[in-house]
Amino acid sequence: MTEESKAEKFLELFNKGKEFTEELLRENQRLRYRLAASETEQKPAPDEVQKLRDQIVHLTEENKRIHERFSAIEEENKDFANRYIEIEEQNNNLANLYVASYQLHSTLDFREVIQIVQEIVINLIGAEAFAILLLDEKTNELKTIASEGEDVMPNIDQISIRLGDGVMGQVAKTGESYYVNQDIDGDSGSVSIDKPQAAVPLKIKEHVIGLIAIYKLLQQKDSFSAVDYELFSLLAAHAATAIFSSKLYSQSERKLNTIQSFLDLLTTTS
Amino acid sequence: MENANFLVVEDSPTMRQLISFSLKRFKNAKIIEAVDGVDALKKLSGPDKIDLILTDINMPVMDGLKLVSLVRQNAQLKNIPIIIITTEGAEEDRERGLALGANAYISKPIQSSHLIKTISELLAV
Numbered sequence: 001m002t003e004e005s006k007a008e009k010f011l012e013l014f015n016k017g018k019e020f021t022e023e024l025l026r027e028n029q030r031l032r033y034r035l036a037a038s039e040t041e042q043k044p045a046p047d048e049v050q051k052l053r054d055q056i057v058h059l060t061e062e063n064k065r066i067h068e069r070f071s072a073i074e075e076e077n078k079d080f081a082n083r084y085i086e087i088e089e090q091n092n093n094l095a096n097l098y099v100a101s102y103q104l105h106s107t108l109d110f111r112e113v114i115q116i117v118q119e120i121v122i123n124l125i126g127a128e129a130f131a132i133l134l135l136d137e138k139t140n141e142l143k144t145i146a147s148e149g150e151d152v153m154p155n156i157d158q159i160s161i162r163l164g165d166g167v168m169g170q171v172a173k174t175g176e177s178y179y180v181n182q183d184i185d186g187d188s189g190s191v192s193i194d195k196p197q198a199a200v201p202l203k204i205k206e207h208v209i210g211l212i213a214i215y216k217l218l219q220q221k222d223s224f225s226a227v228d229y230e231l232f233s234l235l236a237a238h239a240a241t242a243i244f245s246s247k248l249y250s251q252s253e254r255k256l257n258t259i260q261s262f263l264d265l266l267t268t269t270s
Numbered sequence: 271m272e273n274a275n276f277l278v279v280e281d282s283p284t285m286r287q288l289i290s291f292s293l294k295r296f297k298n299a300k301i302i303e304a305v306d307g308v309d310a311l312k313k314l315s316g317p318d319k320i321d322l323i324l325t326d327i328n329m330p331v332m333d334g335l336k337l338v339s340l341v342r343q344n345a346q347l348k349n350i351p352i353i354i355i356t357t358e359g360a361e362e363d364r365e366r367g368l369a370l371g372a373n374a375y376i377s378k379p380i381q382s383s384h385l386i387k388t389i390s391e392l393l394a395v
Contacts, residue, residue: 088382088383089381091382092381092382092383095288095291095292095382096288096379098291099284099287099288099291100284102287103283103284103287116283116284119282119283119284119285120284122357122378123282123284123285123288123357123378123379124284124288124379125379126357126378126379128357218357218359218377218378218379219359219360220359220377221359221379
């Protein structure tokens with residue numbers, strides 16, 4: 001190949017390269033133009049952007065508010081659920097109290113009233129070992145008139161305590177209930193014949209006629225609950241009235257019989 | 271559950287009244303009371319179809335466990351749900367009662383809401 005044909009070939013190659021480069025440049029220009037055009041097309045107006053931003057802020061705030069309201073309602077719901085449980089419990093206690101007082105005042109027979117008090121202490125209070133003591137106002141002594149659970153607390157049926165002596169004597173004297181877990185002398189665990197787990201006075205207004213002493217609760221009942229204290233006191237008040245009324249009634253019945261016998265005797269002798 | 275007939279077997283009038291009081295939450299419930307197992311069997315053979323029996327354990331004449339076992343042996347009565355309500359709270363007592371065929375065992379003192387829930391579950395089956 002001569003020098004001339006080499007130059008021609010090179011020129012031809014160069015021209016092809018030039019054409020290709022020019023074409024590339026044109027294509028580049030065209031693409032830049034299209035890019036610029038599409039960017040202009042897609043770019044929202046500045047006020048629209050601001051509007052969208054405001055909307056985002058508004059929705060975020062609303063979302064926060066809804067979350068807060070949801071939490072508040074959830075809390076309120078929990079409160080209602082707890083209140084419902086409380087009301088159920090109160091309802092239960094009222095039913096217990098209603099039935100107990102109804103039964104207690106359904107008879108004037110002293111033994112029957114005592115039997116009902118025992119049933120109430122076992123079934124409603126949940127006691128396994130307990131004693132019902134009445135105060136003899138002549139001797140100022142508290143004596144067992146009915147009891148349950150001699151196997152748990154021996155001699156429970158023979159308690160005799162002077163008014164003012166020990167825990168039970170104090171309960172009868174002051175008219176204040178006693179519960180071992182409220183004891184402040186640090187000796188809260190021990191239960192003995194003269195120191196029961198609970199002692200509730202049987203009183204009519206301020207006049208104490210006796211007390212109910214609980215020595216052991218049923219196996220399934222661990223301790224007294226807050227509502228038990230109230231229920232126990234209310235039941236004791238009803239029991240006191242029922243015991244007192246039936247005692248008065250049986251005394252008046254006895255007196256009536258004596259007078260009747262005396263009158264019969266007078267009639268027959270005259 | 272509406273119009274259910276309940277048989278309450280209890281020797282204590284206080285407990286009978288208390289249980290009956292709780293059962294009044296069921297609309298148009300009919301409550302039939304029995305004082306012991308023998309009395310309960312008489313009531314079970316009476317004209318009222320009993321839907322559920324609630325029985326104490328410690329009763330004179332015939333106790334609740336004997337009643338449960340006799341009901342379960344009787345072809346006509348064996349499917350009646352039975353709930354034992356008792357002061358006996360030991361686990362072995364519970365197991366014994368359930369083994370004899372009671373459907374539920376509730377220890378005294380009873381909570382009315384618990385009793386209602388147990389009955390509703392048994393009668394919904």
